[in-house]
């Protein structure tokens with residue numbers, strides 16, 4: 001019998017090496033130590049049916065004729081393998097990228113100082129034009145990234161970079177990798193995530209597959225938003241909502257994530273008194289029952305489907321305007337009193353121009369203060385339709401370097417949207 005094993009406190013590079021080695025020793029059994037890192041445990045529980053392996057207890061070591069060791073060269077880093085040390089006719093293959101020599105004597109070895117042990121296998125897989133699945137590519141790339149700090153650690157080599165390129169060709173999923181490598185994801189976060197996975201509820205609302213979960217949390221737990229993203233990835237739903245119940249403070253943190261355009265988290269969260277953008281948002285709710293929160297979410301999704309947030313939801317109204325014959329002094333007073341930086345110039349409800357603080361740069365002597373606004377206003381007015389998206393408003397403001405857009409419907413001005421309205425929409429922050 002042949003077995004492949006790796007070091008205890010198994011990290012992603014070790015795990016990836018273990019599974020990658022199987023391509024070269026197809027008869028071998030994989031033996032994983034019982035002590036493994038949290039992100040390795042997470043990965044394995046996520047892919048239970050895809051990656052199979054044995055524990056050292058399942059194996060009769062007396063029957064082992066060949067031992068393949070990956071990502072270490074020291075006996076004391078292996079788990080439960082001591083009896084093999086004295087076995088005479090044991091063949092040992094060693095694949096190790098560590099610079100310091102250890103005490104495992106091998107019959108054959110691949111030893112070279114490179115960034116990640118996984119690279120040895122990936123370089124060879126590429127050479128042999130072996131096809132690997134996206135999930136395998138994802139694990140292998142996570143292993144290389146973890147050991148090389150995304151190719152930024154000084155131990156990284158061109159071979160590692162080539163392996164990365166190959167794995168990207170093989171469709172490694174960078175989103176999953178980013179989540180696997182996130183530092184904030186630790187035992188506390190894992191417990192919350194697993195609890196949520198256990199009593200996960202999936203449902204179909206309209207065309208969307210939604211998950212709404214609730215769980216109790218004790219005290220502050222950082223990284224709740226990351227847990228929600230992970231949950232969404234694992235469940236593969238269009239949108240995920242997590243209700244975190246803080247019993248001792250009698251409050252609920254609701255966090256939502258959406259991957260589809262028609263389901264706008266920001267709109268839903270704003271309706272509940274919170275904030276967010278189309279893909280992510282949150283709200284803090286006091287003294288509410290989690291069951292009613294769930295019903296509320298469903299109601300809002302039903303009401304908000306297909307509609308992304310429109311300019312008309314964000315604009316301010318009624319609009320303060322100024323007639324074209326008003327003096328620049330009048331404008332100056334309004335700017336100072338109201339702390340405005342711009343005003344539409346209006347004839348009735350028709351917009352004829354716009355005057356902004358910037359136009360005062362052309363006011364050189366005091367007599368200009370008596371001149372009418374129409375002499376200084378800009379007449380090239382960029383406006384926006386109330387049914388347009390916020391993204392379009394932001395693009396127009398950037399393109400024309402202006403801070404506000406009059407919202408015009410059928411030639412009439414019905415509101416105004418400012419840069420800070422747009423910023424509020426895009427940058428509403430999540431609680432942390």
Ligand SMILES: [Mn+2]
Pocket residue numbers: 013014071097116117147
């Ligand atoms: Mn390693």
